[in-house]
Amino acid sequence: MSEIKKIIKGCLAGNRRDQELLYRRHASQLYAVCLQYSGNDEEARDILQEGFIKIFENLEHYKHEGSFEGWMRRITVNTALEKFRCRHNLYRVDDIDAIREPDAEPDNQDYAGLEANDLLTIIRELPTKYRMVFNLYAIEGYSHKEISSMVNISEGTSKSNLSRARNILQRRVGSYTGLKKKVVNE
């Protein structure tokens, strides 16, 4: 029996040590997903907490057929979506024209020097609706049809949001790479 199977079995039996071990092993990986889907750290923390509770609750339904990490990631993303569906009116979606333009011109081809934490910072600066659609389409690989039912928007809105998200991201990426190059040269 593989180690993860043993841990899952222990969790199902109510073994606290195994439950904590499962959390310690995967919390960092899933917290990065939570940050990617949330606008602030507090919300990311809530998603992680609720997501893990659901993981433990539904552990008995995991059939050991696919990737366990993938299964946990889907639950975490779904938890983030539930929060979004409930609260998305709390966050006013800024009009595209109102978003501050980056200082530097975008450099579409040269993304060198950008690290994962830079990308995370950029993606979290997106307006919530755009961030959701971009994450679901570009990172998770869902289609616009699937996204429309997940986020309760039309397919057209999903496409439009994705386009706007990409537009903003390209500008921001350009700004970051430009600034980094400037710092290196100095």
Added chain:
Amino acid sequence: MSEKGANIDLLFRNGLKDYEVLPPPGVWDGIHPAIKIKSRTIIILRVAAVAAVLLTVGFLTYRWSNEITGIGGHSAMSLNTISPVTEISIPFDNPLTLVKKENKRINNSAVIEPDPVNPQAITEEVRQDIAPIPILNFKGPGIFSLTNKSIAESILQIPSGKEELSPVKIQYQPLFYDPENVNEKPVNRWSIAAMASPTYYSSINSGSDALSSQLSKMEQPLFSYSGGVAFAYKISKRFSIQSGLYYSSLGQKVDDINSFSGFGQYNSSKGSPGFEVITTSGTVVASNPDVFLSSGSSQRVATSYTVDVFDPKKASLQPVNSSLNQNFSYLEFPVLLKYRLVDKTIGINVIGGLSYNLLVHNTVTTTMNGTIYPVGDTRGLNPLSLSSSLGMGMEYNISGKLSLNLEPTFRYYLNPFSVTTGTFIHPYSFGIFSGVMYKF
């Protein structure tokens, strides 16, 4: 643009792949208690299930053993014996007391019958003696005598030795009832009752989820009621099985949701508004095209017609109310076990069991000057839910067949009405059922 888009997608997909960030301390402390609650609930349910099975098996064993004892030890003859020890007077020197001999029963009809277990025991002795000699002589009310010595010795266990036999007189108490008219009082095993109750409905939020706690705070229980017909079968003096069919109407008020009428003229021009409100019992979806929903401070209404897109006041929509009413109707099929604690004029019962609840009606409304204004319905509700019941019933017997009943009952729903929030929100209700019961 498409290629640029693909590039930016790849940049983020690859860049964030396998990226890890250490979560803040304390998150696990919020997760573990919630798992413990779940585990504890499962343990309690398992213990309850085992206890129920053991009780049922124990009870059935007790019933079965009683039936076996009844067949061997309570024949019609022994039931009719007046007293376990029958005193006799005989003209011998030493008066004897007749100890009731096992398997020799004396019937009220004053006829000694052969041993049912060994019927030849007496008849053989009778054959040995001269048949015409009368065995029994009736001397008057309450007295009969045995005139055959050997039979008397045999039956009464009198030591032999006296040659002359005087009649053995057995005195028995006079009968106070006519044996021919002795009929056992019929037991009313079946009963039917019509019961109704006002019900207080609420829910237990045992999760640590901030969202569900926030939702619960803005929901108030509405007046609920339950009523129906119950059948019961008395399986022993103390235990009854009860079932029936009940109709329950439950509901809750969701505050901080403003509704407006007259939206129909704008509704079609800008596409479906898709008004949705998440509640602890599911997601409210507005299907009435004339209604416009907006939230107050909580901003709980999800719609494409946000306040910056459409202002109901500018459009001169008619305000209806600032809250929504969720109404659910269930058909309930209870399977209950009733134990009678006190069996007097006022009987007291303990009632417990399970109930299957079938969702039959689900509406969301609001009110405008007392008039009900339909809004839509609640989505994501479980069509079938299971609830456990525990109650204490008081029964006042008006006559042998009719009684008035009062049953305060607590009901806990084992599975939630909805899993919208994904947390442990379990509804419960408390009602005081009253009604009339007829036994037959």
